[in-house]
Amino acid sequence: MNKLFVLSFMLLASMLVLAQKNLTHEVYFDTDKYDVPPTEESRLLLFISSLNEVEIKSIAIFGFCDDVGAPSYNLKLSQQRANAIKTIFSENEISESLITHVDGKGEILLKIVEEKNINKIRGLNRKVEIIVNPNPPILPEKEEAPKVVENKKDVPKQIKGKLNVGDKIVFENILFKTGYATVSQESRKDLESIAKALVERDDIYFTIQGHVCCTQFSRDAVDRKTKKRNLSEARAKYIYEYFAKKGVNKKRMRYMGMRRKFPLGGDPKYDRRVEILITYVGGD
Known part of the structure; x- marks a missing residue:
């Protein structure tokens, strides 16, 4: 032994x-x-x-x-x-x-x-x-430490709740591959839930805003797939097209790239993000 x-x-x-x-x-x-x-x-x-x-x-x-x-x-x-x-x-x-x-x-x-x-x-x-x-890998311990539960907002719940024009919903669980407009594999399930909530909540119009991390002087990053400096817009467009395929009416959506104008700070992976800005709520 x-x-x-x-x-x-x-x-x-x-x-x-x-x-x-x-x-x-x-x-x-x-x-x-x-x-x-x-x-x-x-x-x-x-x-x-x-x-x-x-x-x-x-x-x-x-x-x-x-x-x-x-x-x-x-x-x-x-x-x-x-x-x-x-x-x-x-x-x-x-x-x-x-x-x-x-x-x-x-x-x-x-x-x-x-x-x-x-x-x-x-x-x-x-x-x-x-x-x-x-960084050196973390060796497994004999006893697993208790998992830390991140206090992230439930995006589908936010979409179904009370919304006003000008509200912004950050897709905190939707993470992108570094340098690409495609989401990580672990984010796909959450993205599907968000799309479903948006299909059901058909009285809101919104703009999908894409962001990037780490560039200098608020510039956009380069999309490694296309070699174009429009990665923030490409990410927003990716989400736009995904929502459209899932049944969200295109007339309710528009998309735009925000470059690196609004970094969140902290871990750079959270700046590789999209969020939606509510532009119209039925009845308002």
């Missing part, structure tokens, strides 16, 4: 070490440029997509240059490259609070890379290194 316990503990410990291993990615740049080349941006977006299921602790971004140019110029250029990568992360709904370092390191000496072709060496040195540090 003791041997079994020891083996189990060692297995969990080894899994913990592996799970804590940093995830890395490199983005390469053209000579004297800090704009991300299209091919490199596509590679970066694939890397960002792979982080959807990762509980991120921190992200470090380091920019580099080749040895051509003055040290002061290279230091500035490497910082611009690091900043460009940070912008892409924020535009794809990666919270800036997770990014702990955005540093330009200047030039990399030729001798660091084991390669005889000087031009190839310099090409490999014009880069940004990204290091993602995941």
Whole structure:
């Protein structure tokens, strides 16, 4: 029995070490440029997509240059490259609070890379290194701790209750995949309940407002599926079309993207949201 316990503990410990291993990615740049080349941006977006299921602790971004140019110029250029990568992360709904370092390191000496072709060496040195540090997994306890019940509002109940023009109902249980206009699998049941309540409550008209998280200067985020910077509108449209399929009259609805004008604060996942603004109530 003791041997079994020891083996189990060692297995969990080894899994913990592996799970804590940093995830890395490199983005390469053209000579004297800090704009991300299209091919490199596509590679970066694939890397960002792979982080959807990762509980991120921190992200470090380091920019580099080749040895051509003055040290002061290279230091500035490497910082611009690091900043460009940070912008892409924020535009794809990666919270800036997770990014702990955005540093330009200047030039990399030729001798660091084991390669005889000087031009190839310099090409490999014009880069940004990204290091993602995941949170360690939580090991299961022998006794389950009591579950914390989140005090979230019952949206169907709100819809069926007293409403006035100007009221806003936040769909707190409807969470979106990072960078996409589609809802998470666990949100679908709640969304169906909301649609049913709206079909039954046919005396209200409303605007579906879509939101995004983590972008700079209240900008909209990029929809990773279409590559367009209209993710908040795409989310609102997704809900609009879902409600229409479930039987809500389109004449009662409109949709619009709110970009990142109204962040809720707290966990970024709650800013990836939709809400409805009541614009008409029958009898008012």
